[in-house]
Amino acid sequence: MRRTMAQLGALVLCSALGGMAFAGTPCSDNAPKPVSIQQAFATAYKTHQRLEKLQPEIALIARVGQDLSKYGLRYSHIAFVQKDAASGQWRVTHLLNGCNSNQSALWHEGLANFFLDDLFAYEALLVIPSPGLQHKLQTLVSNEAGIKRMHQPLYNMLAYPFSLKYQNSNQWVLELTTEALAQQAGIDPAITTRKQAQQWLQLTNYQASTLKLGPLTRLGARMFRANVAFDDHPDERRYADLIDTVTVESVTAYLQRVDPSGTREVIP
Amino acid sequence: MRVVAESTGYALIASGQLLAFIPNAIGQALLYQSQVK
Numbered sequence: 301m302r303r304t305m306a307q308l309g310a311l312v313l314c315s316a317l318g319g320m321a322f323a324g325t326p327c328s329d330n331a332p333k334p335v336s337i338q339q340a341f342a343t344a345y346k347t348h349q350r351l352e353k354l355q356p357e358i359a360l361i362a363r364v365g366q367d368l369s370k371y372g373l374r375y376s377h378i379a380f381v382q383k384d385a386a387s388g389q390w391r392v393t394h395l396l397n398g399c400n401s402n403q404s405a406l407w408h409e410g411l412a413n414f415f416l417d418d419l420f421a422y423e424a425l426l427v428i429p430s431p432g433l434q435h436k437l438q439t440l441v442s443n444e445a446g447i448k449r450m451h452q453p454l455y456n457m458l459a460y461p462f463s464l465k466y467q468n469s470n471q472w473v474l475e476l477t478t479e480a481l482a483q484q485a486g487i488d489p490a491i492t493t494r495k496q497a498q499q500w501l502q503l504t505n506y507q508a509s510t511l512k513l514g515p516l517t518r519l520g521a522r523m524f525r526a527n528v529a530f531d532d533h534p535d536e537r538r539y540a541d542l543i544d545t546v547t548v549e550s551v552t553a554y555l556q557r558v559d560p561s562g563t564r565e566v567i568p
Numbered sequence: 569m570r571v572v573a574e575s576t577g578y579a580l581i582a583s584g585q586l587l588a589f590i591p592n593a594i595g596q597a598l599l600y601q602s603q604v605k
Contacts, residue, residue, distance in 0.1 A: 334579075334580075334586045334587060334588050334589050335586050335589075337589045338574070338577075338579060338586060338589040341574075341576040341577055341589065341591060341595050341598065342574070342575070342576065344576070344598045345575050345576045345594070345595075345598065348598065387597070387600075389597055389598070389600065391600060393604075405603055405604070406603070406604035407601065407602070407603050407604065408600065408601070408602045408603075408604065409600055409601050409602075410597075410598045410599045410600035410601070411598045412576075412591070412595065412598035412599050413598075413599060413600065413601055444604050447604065448604065
């Protein structure tokens, strides 16, 4: 009976969610636990209330999908969040990796959906850009053709930041933010492609996170995970066990430097 | 079994264990999903 009730709770929710997709969380065939569902809604509501108070045009929001502490990282996945005028609700726009695949798609989701992916910890990081950058970002993220232009559907969780072959979810946010930053700086011609965005990131000294992954770890990941590849990384870095990739921490550190009047806060 | 009302839904609890969480109208409003086509 207990198991049936727990499954019922999960089923009620799953039927409301439809097909699930993931980014920054391990994929699982198991239904979410009731306590995870409860925590997800509580965190979503706290985030909603904080956004209602702050009323940004747009913000960045990050979650703790898995324990990355051995890499010195806390957050696994970052997205944009803005208010949907029609519903009055805060909606997340982000890149999600299809479970057990090397493909990704862009999604609009509710705040509860954002925290429902069986997270490691229920907290949110909110990054509120400066008003000028918010305005540029809001215009860009509201334009579906624009957000697709910066999207590479071939997904690699550990995509190299200066390669066009793959893209991870944080990289899509970073590259789109770069387009907005360049607009704000009045760069002419405007940045409209991933290649230009990556060149701008190099010029402005964006520092990726470097993970130390030995050959056995890399081989295991490549053999058993469809969403991990290393063939986009420069040989000299890969063979030195140094994997550079776009993480939430590297995105927020970059933003803190190039948009110093932006703010950030943790919603516990 | 007891039902505890929370901001975003109802928690069904038995023997101190959460069995299910059913979102209310506030919780339902936090749910949305559409793919960018």
